[in-house]
Amino acid sequence: AQTVTQSQPEMSVQEAETVTLSCTYDTSESDYYLFWYKQPPSRQMILVIRQEAYKQQNATENRFSVNFQKAAKSFSLKISDSQLGDAAMYFCAYRKSGANSKLTFGKGITLSVRP
Amino acid sequence: GAVVSQHPSRVICKSGTSVKIECRSLDFQATTMFWYRQFPKQSLMLMATSNEGSKATYEQGVEKDKFLINHASLTLSTLTVTSAHPEDSSFYICSASIAAGGNYGYTFGSGTRLTVV
Numbered sequence: 001a002q003t004v005t006q007s008q009p010e011m012s013v014q015e016a017e018t019v020t021l022s023c024t025y026d027t028s029e030s031d032y033y034l035f036w037y038k039q040p041p042s043r044q045m046i047l048v049i050r051q052e053a054y055k056q057q058n059a060t061e062n063r064f065s066v067n068f069q070k071a072a073k074s075f076s077l078k079i080s081d082s083q084l085g086d087a088a089m090y091f092c093a094y095r096k097s098g099a100n101s102k103l104t105f106g107k108g109i110t111l112s113v114r115p
Numbered sequence: 116g117a118v119v120s121q122h123p124s125r126v127i128c129k130s131g132t133s134v135k136i137e138c139r140s141l142d143f144q145a146t147t148m149f150w151y152r153q154f155p156k157q158s159l160m161l162m163a164t165s166n167e168g169s170k171a172t173y174e175q176g177v178e179k180d181k182f183l184i185n186h187a188s189l190t191l192s193t194l195t196v197t198s199a200h201p202e203d204s205s206f207y208i209c210s211a212s213i214a215a216g217g218n219y220g221y222t223f224g225s226g227t228r229l230t231v232v
Contacts, residue, residue, distance in 0.1 A: 043153075043206060045223035091158060100147040100166070100212045103221060105158045 002027045004094050006106035013082045014114050020067075021077045021109055023092030029053075031097040034068065036077045039108075040088040048090070051075065079111075087113045117143045117213045121224025128199055128231055136194045136227045138209035144189035145211035149221075150182075153206045165192050199231040 003026045013019035025034070036048040051059045051068050058066050063080045079086055092106040118141045128134045138148060146167050151159040163179075165171040165186035173179045181203075183195040196203055209224040 043208075043226050045159075045208065045210070047220065050220065089156075099214060100164075102149060102161060102164060103210070107158045108156075110156070 002029075002094055002096065002104050004092050004104050004106035006092055006109050008109050009107070010110045010112070012112045012114060013079070013086075015082055015084060017082055018078060018080045019082055019111065021079070021090055021092075021111065023075045023077070023106055025073050025075060025092070025094050027073070027094065027096070029096045033095050033097070034066075034075045035093040035095070035103070036064070036066070036075075037091045037093060037105075038086075038088045039091065040085075045091075049077065082113050084113050084115060087111060117211070117222045119145070119209060119211050119222050119224045121209055121227060123227060124225060125228045126230070128229070130200055130231055131198055133195055133197045134199055134229060136196075136207055136209075136229075138192050138194075138211070138224045140190045140211055140222075143211075143213060145192065145213075146189060147212040148186055148192035149210045149212070150184060150192075150194050151208045151210065153208060153226075155206075159208060162194075196229065199229070201231045204229055204231045 005024045032053045034051045038046045038048050049059050049061045049064050065078045067076045089108045091108045093103045095101045095103050120139045122137050148165045150162045153159050162177045163171045163173045165184045167186050167189050171184035186192040208226045210221045
């Protein structure tokens with residue numbers, strides 16, 4: 001079975017600084033997708049970034065980028081120039097390839113941003 | 116983009132009553148809907164997967180007779196919590212699987228906060 005591990009329950013970052021959120025996963029599949037979701041206090045799930053396992057290039061979305069290490073099964077999220085609005089819970093998630101596959105979530109990490 | 120509308124956003128019900136939560140896909144056809152439960156400061160726990168026109172597949176430990184899921188059309192999936200008890204109080208979220216150009220993603224409803232008193 002696939003598992004997603006986020007070992008840090010909480011992190012804090014100074015506004016305008018950079019923070020990295022860690023995530024590891026375990027799978028026997030070769031083709032899969034990885035995601036980072038943000039859940040602000042409103043509790044609406046927001047997609048931050050996604051990575052296809054077959055792509056070697058790390059995904060980037062504005063201030064958000066990932067460090068995808070397939071061999072190490074590691075998928076960390078880097079947030080640059082942190083903003084107060086980045087404060088939220090962040091979930092790492094995995095899905096195997098194929099239509100309608102389910103998402104497996106990590107436990108999440110609560111990120112606070114200090115002004 | 117693909118939007119899932121979830122209602123109600125909040126509901127308070129008495130113990131022993133039933134509550135229905137609806138998720139509608141507004142601008143796409145949702146062949147598969149996932150239902151999650153989330154406790155405060157915790158992760159999303161998958162309860163069941165529903166496919167249009169067929170019976171839902173429940174995760175281990177989830178009571179199918181208590182959490183009734185119906186996915187009768189491509190735009191509507193419902194979760195009914197039957198004979199609700201205070202321990203059923205939680206945040207429930209639906210999510211539809213979407214596919215575009217060979218890429219797969221998900222769109223989430225805004226969630227329902229259920230309080231059983």
